[in-house]
Amino acid sequence: MELDLCIKGRRSVRSYLDKPVPSAVVERLLDAAVWAPSGMNGQPWRFTVIQDREVINSLSGRTRELVMKTMPLPEQLQAAFKSGQDVVFYGAPLLIFISVKKNPDWRTVNLLDCGLAAQNMFLAAHQEGLGSCFIGFASLLNQDPKTLAEIGIPEDHELIAPLIFGYPREVPEAKPREAKVLKWI
DSSP states (O other): OOHHHHHHHOOBOOOBOSOOOOHHHHHHHHHHHHTSOOGGGOOOOEEEEEOOHHHHHHHHHHHHHHHHHHOOOOHHHHHHHHSOSOTTTTTOSEEEEEEEEOOGGGHHHHHHHHHHHHHHHHHHHHHTTOEEEEOGGGGGGGGOHHHHHHTTOOTTEEEEEEEEEEOBSOOOOOOOOOOOOSOOO
């Protein structure tokens, strides 16, 4: 797929088919991630790959609890979060959590590095016919080190990029975009 088409065709998908993502495709996503640039080539990212439906449902429920406990939500989101439906991971069959070892001196660089790795994964996923989405709510799992430890993220790490992937049930239409240049000198 041409890069331009890949960039402009990728969307945040929030509706997935109940179809697993093959291991070979997951490996290609991880390979795309590690080719992202990183500060001083530090490659700080660590990946946790989750395909077990029970684990995904458990993480969704725990995230939902943390959101409702810690964040003011608009009414329509409150109702969705109370419904018991998976309004966190949207039924995606694959979660990939990108985490890094905690390092306050390099936190901003690590955030950017993990964002670049995530974007590479999103573009690779689109090329593979997958949908994807960054799930910001799930970063609240950092408040629950026990849950993170249960999925293999050590206490000295923090979850930076919670990502979902799967075969899309539907793909949203593109919305207009424009470059908002403050100044061109």
